[in-house]
Amino acid sequence: MSKTMNLTLHVWRQKGGTDVGGFETYKAQDISEHMSFLEMLDVVNERLLADGKEPIAFDSDCREGICGMCGMVINGVPHGPNAATTTCQLHMRHFNDGDEVTIEPWRASAFPVLRDLVVDRGAFDRIIQAGGYISASSGSAPEANGLPVPKADADRAMDAAACIGCGACVAACPNASAMLFVAAKAAHLGALPQGQPERWERVKKMVAQMDAEGFGHCSNHYECMAACPKEISVDFIAQLNRDLVRATVVEREHEEKSGGAG
């Protein structure tokens, strides 16, 4: 027999960007411990629909922890109480019968609320567009071993590439800083040979866009790393700092020299 539970939810409801919004209280009844947190919300929404009420809007896509859509702050922690777990992968067995659960959207001026728990993470896309890419000609695939990558570099790139762009780092940061995301994306390409030609320009452009989007600065609280479902390390932030200093102080002429495509 699996455990079932009844919960009281306090959920942020907001009709749209201009609506002031506020908390509403709902009962979540007969929730199986095997459900995911999103499935629990699905059950609540079915009840709301049956009662002719607006369901709670939240984002989700893959429901297997890889797309980064399902962000919400659960009882004060982005993605809820379990370390290294997205909301969609959070199981209800981590809650107890009778629990009160407060659910809020990511809070940052750069992530405006679209509706209820859904925020616009377009700021992350614009940071990637500013420099989080490599300019490679898209001909036929090159020979796999044509460009050797040292194991340590490949590992480091893979660690950084684990970032799913969910925004929990911003949500958790007391300053609403996006440093962990930007650091991961810059380090992922910066660790690989393919990323070298644009390395210094990339860091400058991504940081400039991060600032332009209105994210806060980094005070080294490390709340981002604790909230990150992919356990991205703040070591990448140290590297971003180092790379930006190098890009702006040491590699200045690089700008003029790097004429055509890298």
Add this chain to the structure above:
Amino acid sequence: MPMAKAITLHDTTIGKKVVMAVTGLVLYGFVIAHMLGNLQVFMGPEQLNGYAKKLHDLGPLLYAARAVILLALVLHVAMVVQLVSRTAAARPIGYRLKKNQVTTYAALTMKLGGVVLMLFIVYHLAHFTFPGLSMTAGYKHSPTDVYANVVSGFRVPWVTAIYVLAQLCLGLHLYHGAFSLFQTLGLSHPRYVEKARFVAQTLGIAVAAANIAMPVAVVAGIVK
């Protein structure tokens, strides 16, 4: 492709933090030197006054050092003001419930503690360096007898209380500051994080304790 606009370090939030880290390091150096100098109060009047005379005899060199420290302080505070005012707008609507998981009290109180330090620096200068502005009743200032100034300055318990409070703030600021600055400068490494935290904590406590020991020793009648 030519860049539309060259990005300079100090335009960025990271660059401003780098300035804070470098100036913080300069100020940290001053705090250590200042503490070591003053601790000579425990070695008697001749030692402390002799040290003070040596410092003053440096002449232009002393003024150059003071200029560097003042510049570092001005830049440090200017960067704080720029960063904090910017970041205040980054989360206009806060959380109803927010649980911090790993940050420290020291890290969370950098801004408030910084304001206390700023006020304290002004008070401290008015107390000993520009004593015309002294707020201590019954305090007599001698330009050469530093030892006597210390004893007469700290005999008043509420003055000592202000110093103790300010030094507790300094200890916390130095703890997170020392821990944070290596990360800001990109010099930290995951392998040494816990060691760095321990060293930063120990140094912060040591500096605060040493600076507190002096006024307390006067109030307790140990230094007289």
